[in-house]
Amino acid sequence: MTPEFDRHLRAAEAHLSSTSGDFTDLIRHVGPCTFAPDPDLFPVLLRAVFAQLISTAAARSITLKFQAALNQKVTPARVAALTAEQLKACGISGAKQKTVHGIAAHFRATRGLPKRLAAATDDDVRRMLLPLYGVGPWTVDMLLMFGLGRPDILPVGDLGLRAGAKDLFRLAELPDAATLTMLAEPWRPYRAVATWFLWKRRGWVPQSGADGANPVVTPGRADGK
Numbered sequence: 001m002t003p004e005f006d007r008h009l010r011a012a013e014a015h016l017s018s019t020s021g022d023f024t025d026l027i028r029h030v031g032p033c034t035f036a037p038d039p040d041l042f043p044v045l046l047r048a049v050f051a052q053l054i055s056t057a058a059a060r061s062i063t064l065k066f067q068a069a070l071n072q073k074v075t076p077a078r079v080a081a082l083t084a085e086q087l088k089a090c091g092i093s094g095a096k097q098k099t100v101h102g103i104a105a106h107f108r109a110t111r112g113l114p115k116r117l118a119a120a121t122d123d124d125v126r127r128m129l130l131p132l133y134g135v136g137p138w139t140v141d142m143l144l145m146f147g148l149g150r151p152d153i154l155p156v157g158d159l160g161l162r163a164g165a166k167d168l169f170r171l172a173e174l175p176d177a178a179t180l181t182m183l184a185e186p187w188r189p190y191r192a193v194a195t196w197f198l199w200k201r202r203g204w205v206p207q208s209g210a211d212g213a214n215p216v217v218t219p220g221r222a223d224g225k
Helices: 003-019 021-030 041-051 056-069 076-080 084-089 094-109 113-119 122-129 137-146 159-168 177-183 191-202
Strands: none
Touching (some): 021 191, 041 056, 041 076, 056 084, 084 094, 113 122, 122 137, 137 191, 159 177
16 A cells, blocks of 8 residues: 555545544444555456355455466466366356456457556446446446545445445445435545445455455445446
């Protein structure tokens, strides 16, 4: 984590504390935000794909097997060379195999894609990636947060976030996307950091200091791609 990003997190904590006493208590309970984005965007995007609709433990297992199959060198060329049998041995289903190979092909074919993504707005990142097979809004939100470190992402399809918001706001049911967006409005421009705190209250969050030794994007096992 850079000093600049650390200052950003402290500013986010101060802002979120100002929104409600409940959030002040949440930050006090969880402790300082220790999230650190990973700028190596290609493997971050693949980890988000692995995490779609499965448990945290299953996603971590798949990621570790996948990394081992590549000798810890996750590059578009090396991933493109993996066979269907090798991907299946990692626990990657047929549909996700197509997604993995499609992402690898896109990164190989698009010159300077990581730099273009880093320079793009949040909406432009979505426009660049959502056309890819098997990549939906939640998956792109995970890249925006865990790869690009964008501060105001609200992954409304994430079950962990919805459950955390239900607890924080003492709701009778999980909020839908529209309700969650309305409730989170005071968190702007730090909705991603607010999401981190709600995830962290419920358990492990990747890329967060000691907890993030195996950086697998599985905070909430989204209900969509």
